[in-house]
Amino acid sequence: MTPSAETSRRVLLSGLGGLGISGALSACASTAPVTIAPSRPLFLAPAPLAPLRLDARLITRTTVCLRPFRAAGPRIEVEPVGDKRVVHNYGHGGSGWSLSWGSAAIAAAYAMQGGTREAAVIGCGAIGITTAITLQRAGAKVTIYASERLPESRSARASGMWTPDSRIADADKVDAAFPAVWERMARLSWARHQTYVGLPGEPVSFLDRYILADAAGPPKPPSAPERERKEIRFAIYPDALNDIVPRSRQLTAAEHPFPVASARRLTQMQFNVADLAERLTTEFLREGGRIETRTFHSPTELSTLPQPVIVNCTGYGARALFGDDSVVPVRGQIAWLPPQPEVRYSLYYNGVSVIPRPDGVGVQGLRGGDMLGYGDDDETPDRADAEAAIARAATLFDRPARA
């Protein structure tokens, strides 16, 4: 390790630089009463941050997932198919985990109309499992039919963050009611996810996230080729949840140890997908649910099921199963490094997102913005891209520390 890298790692490890932690400690040891002037804000020095080991030689796996994007937003509606009532619940783009419970509540309400006591759910990703549990709680006996169980589904390859308006729709293609429906889904989901916070295994937790940039001020406008590719104005609702979701804050140089010009911090909800998947599956089975491995090749095959009501939660699979070309793949890849339980923060820097989870440290290249991977259904891992993303983020830890 170079001396500068060593210095940088030491600064991150101590996290406090010259911020006066020893002063704070000696103040605690003093017997003299301490008075805090009411007009001065109480400033607590930041906790030390453990350094990330961003080294491509440590890659344990590279996962690829397709976001099921629909310009009009998720399809949640009833369609009669033969003698069955099919309730669609698919097309959640980059927000499937985040919006799962709210979307499930809307779909389950449609499914339960008419007093259904028995329902089938097709699909066992984030949307299928939460829909199945919601139906159970509404009093239905539920069977899930799916090609893959939750750990093998595309949902298991998500980064696992609260991203309720990530590639959720095209702002120019949604109907007038969509923002309100989206907000309802987001609020319901936010509340329900919190019932899993604080449980063993931390299926849902909150973690500080640092948005780091070398230049102060707003990000540079996209270069010409990037601009030309931006045909879609993705729907985002940055302020809609301000009353319930923690807001980000620009940090002063004294409040963080990173050697960059600009740092914002937000406290973000995170899904520890492996643990959450296990917990949700156990919950569903414990309540009497059944999971059957089965692949459907056309909607007519649904008539062979005994249940009168079927909720279609096939995600990107709906494109083939229901011939719905409005579902467009948006490819995303994550390179995984060995877990670092001592790292309790995530970050975004230099077009790379780094997320520590109990099952590994995920590194996701995001250069190209929300259009990255649009229309690409190739699920083959790209090793060179994974290594490039890790190298870009690693520069943060391999440069001289901020003085």
Ligand SMILES: Cc1cc2nc3c(=O)[nH]c(=O)nc-3n(C[C@H](O)[C@H](O)[C@H](O)COP(=O)(O)OP(=O)(O)OC[C@H]3O[C@@H](n4cnc5c(N)ncnc54)[C@H](O)[C@@H]3O)c2cc1C
């Ligand atoms: C790189 C990446 C990172 C992401 N990060 C996040 C994030 O941080 N937060 C977030 O909220 N979202 C994130 N997403 C988006 C999220 O992964 C999706 O929105 C979500 O997985 C969609 O879930 P789903 O249940 O609809 O689909 P899937 O997980 O694809 O599940 C579909 C289910 O249907 C079954 N199925 C499909 N077709 C058939 C068939 N014909 N017959 C029988 N069964 C069938 C499958 O086997 C599977 O069980 C990310 C996506 C990517 C690509």
